[in-house]
Amino acid sequence: MKKLKYSLAILIAMVLFSACAKNDVKHSGNPLFKSPLTADPSVLVHNDTLYLFTGSDEQELGKDGFLMKKWYIFSTPDMVNWTNHGVKLQVEDFEWAAANAFAGHCVENHGKFWWYVPMVHNDSTARVNEGFAIGVAVANHPLGPYKDASGKPIIADTTKNSIVLNIDPTVYVDDDKQVYMLWGSWNEARIVKLKDNMTEVDGPVETVHAKNFFEAPWIHKRNDTYYLSYAAHYPSTTEYSTSKSISGPWEYQGVINDTLPNSPTNHQAIINFKGNDYFIYHNAGLPDGGPFRRSVCIDKLEYDENGKIKKVVRTTTGVPEVK
Ligand code: FUB
Numbered sequence: 001m002k003k004l005k006y007s008l009a010i011l012i013a014m015v016l017f018s019a020c021a022k023n024d025v026k027h028s029g030n031p032l033f034k035s036p037l038t039a040d041p042s043v044l045v046h047n048d049t050l051y052l053f054t055g056s057d058e059q060e061l062g063k064d065g066f067l068m069k070k071w072y073i074f075s076t077p078d079m080v081n082w083t084n085h086g087v088k089l090q091v092e093d094f095e096w097a098a099a100n101a102f103a104g105h106c107v108e109n110h111g112k113f114w115w116y117v118p119m120v121h122n123d124s125t126a127r128v129n130e131g132f133a134i135g136v137a138v139a140n141h142p143l144g145p146y147k148d149a150s151g152k153p154i155i156a157d158t159t160k161n162s163i164v165l166n167i168d169p170t171v172y173v174d175d176d177k178q179v180y181m182l183w184g185s186w187n188e189a190r191i192v193k194l195k196d197n198m199t200e201v202d203g204p205v206e207t208v209h210a211k212n213f214f215e216a217p218w219i220h221k222r223n224d225t226y227y228l229s230y231a232a233h234y235p236s237t238t239e240y241s242t243s244k245s246i247s248g249p250w251e252y253q254g255v256i257n258d259t260l261p262n263s264p265t266n267h268q269a270i271i272n273f274k275g276n277d278y279f280i281y282h283n284a285g286l287p288d289g290g291p292f293r294r295s296v297c298i299d300k301l302e303y304d305e306n307g308k309i310k311k312v313v314r315t316t317t318g319v320p321e322v323k
Contacts, residue, residue, distance in 0.1 A: 026080045028318030031285045031295030033084065038072060039294040040103030040216075041269045041280040042170075044113075044142065050273045051075050051142040052280070052296065053106045053115065056087070059292035066292055068101045071117065073143055079273070079298065080321040088144045091119055094135055096152055098122035102132070103168045103216060103267055106142070109179065113139045114198045115146055116169040116181065121156055128157035129164045134183060136199055150199040155183065155192070161205040163188040165215075168267075171198075172219040172246060180246055182208060182228075185215035189230070191247070210241045211252035216267040219246065225307060227270070229256060235264035238281065240309060256301075257281060257312045263291050270301055274322045277301040279312045 032038075038054035045051070052074040059067040070090035076082045089104075091097050097119035104117035114136050121133040133153035137146035155166050165185040171194070172180050179194040181201075189208035192201045208217075212232035220227050226246050232239035238257035241250035260266055262284040269280040279301040282294040289295055298319050302310045 026321045028079050028082075028298055028320075030297040030299070030314075030316050030318040031283065031289075032082060032298060032318070033074070033295065034286065036072065036084075037286070037289070037293050038074075038296040039068075039265075039282045040168075040267045041282065041296045042103075042105040043269045043271045043273075043278075043280055044106055044108060045271065045273050046108060046113075046142050048274075049075050049077055049142075050079070050271070051106070052082075053088075053104060054296055055101055055103060057293050059290075061288050061290070061293065064292065066100065066102070069099070070101055071104055071115075075143070078321045078323065079276075079278075079319050085143050089115060089117065089137055089146050093137060093146065094119060094148050096122060096133070096135065100132070105170045105218075107171045107173060108142075109173050109198055110196075111140075112198075113142050113144075113146075114149070114171065115139070116154075116171050118167040118169060118183070121153065126153075126156050126158055130166075131157060132166045133157070134166055134169045134181075138198070154181070154194070154199060154201060155205070159201075159205060161190065161207070163190060168216050170217050170219055172221075174246060175221075180219075182217045182219060184208070184213065184217055184230075187214055189213045189217055206247070208248065208250070210248075210250045212239050216265075218269055220270045222303070222307065227309070229268055229270060229309075231266050231268075235259045236266040238266050238268045238312075242307075253308060255311060256309050257314070260284065262289065263294055265291070265294070276319070276322055277303070278319065281312075283314075285316075 037057040040055040042053045073085045106115040133156035138149040139146040169183040195202040216231040229240040
C-alpha cells in the first residue's frame with residue numbers, strides 16, 4: 001500500500017511538472033506585432049533565420065481604402081524573438097511608380113534577393129486598366145539595401161494577356177532553375193517564365209486556371225507536388241490546388257483558412273522553417289484594426305498522411321519557440 005501511494009505521488013508530480021513545462025514554452029502571440037500595422041506577408045529562410053516581408057497599412061481609423069506606401073522586413077531565429085528592421089522599400093524607390101505599395105514577394109536566386117512588388121504606374125499612357133505594374137528590387141542580403149533592379153516594370157497593363165489588376169506577384173525558382181512569376185486579382189491569375197536575370201519575361205503570359213481563385217497566389221513544393229494557395233472569393237477564404245507541374249493543370253483541394261472577422265482580404269504565405277510548417281497571414285485583430293488596418297499572424301500548418309493541407313486553426317497564442 002505504501003509503495004502504491006509513493007508511485008502515485010511520483011506520477012502526479014510528473015504530470016504537474018510536464019504541464020508546467022508545457023506552459024513555460026514561449027509562443028509568438030497573434031498578431032505578431034502591436035505596431036506597425038502589417039499586411040500581405042511573404043517569407044524566406046536564409047542562414048537559419050526566417051525573414052518576413054510585409055506591406056504597411058497606414059489608413060486612419062474609420063477611413064476607407066488602402067493607404068500603403070512602404071514595405072517592412074522583420075526577422076526571427078526562433079519564431080518568438082522578432083526584430084523589426086524597419087522600412088526597407090517604398091514607392092519612392094521606383095522612378096516609374098506613383099502609389100499603392102500592395103502585396104510583394106521576396107525570393108533568393110544567384111546569391112541575391114529579389115523583391116517583386118506591385119504599384120500604380122506613374123505614366124498615364126501605361127495605365128490602360130487599373131494602372132498597376134509589377135517591378136523588382138534587388139539586394140545582396142535579405143535586409144537590403146534594395147534598389148530597383150531594372151528601372152522599369154516587368155508586367156504592366158500594356159503587357160499582352162495581363163489582367164485588369166496586375167498585383168500580388170509570387171515568384172518561384174524551380175528545381176531545374178527555371179524561374180516563374182504568378183500573379184493575379186479579381187478572379188484572374190497569370191503565370192510567365194522569367195529570364196535568368198530575374199528582371200525580364202521569357203515567353204508569353206499564360207492564364208492559370210484554379211478553382212475559386214480571387215487573388216494572392218503563393219507556390220510551395222512538398223515532395224514532388226506543387227501547392228498553389230490563394231485567396232478565394234471575396235470576402236476571401238484561403239483555398240488551394242495541387243499539380244505535378246507548376247504549369248498545371250491544377251486540381252482543386254479545398255479550404256485552408258476561413259474568412260476573417262473584419263478583413264475581407266486574406267493573404268497567406270506558407271513555409272517550412274527548422275522542420276515546422278507555418279501558415280502566415282494577416283487579420284484585423286488589433287484593438288484598432290480593420291479592413292485597411294491589418295496585422296500579420298502566424299499559425300501552424302499541418303498536412304494529413306496523403307499530403308492534403310488541414311484547415312488552419314487560428315490562435316491568439318501563435319506558434320511555439322523553435323530551437
Ligand atoms: O494589401 C493590398 C491588397 O489587399 C493586396 O495586394 C491583396 O492581396 C490584399 O491583401
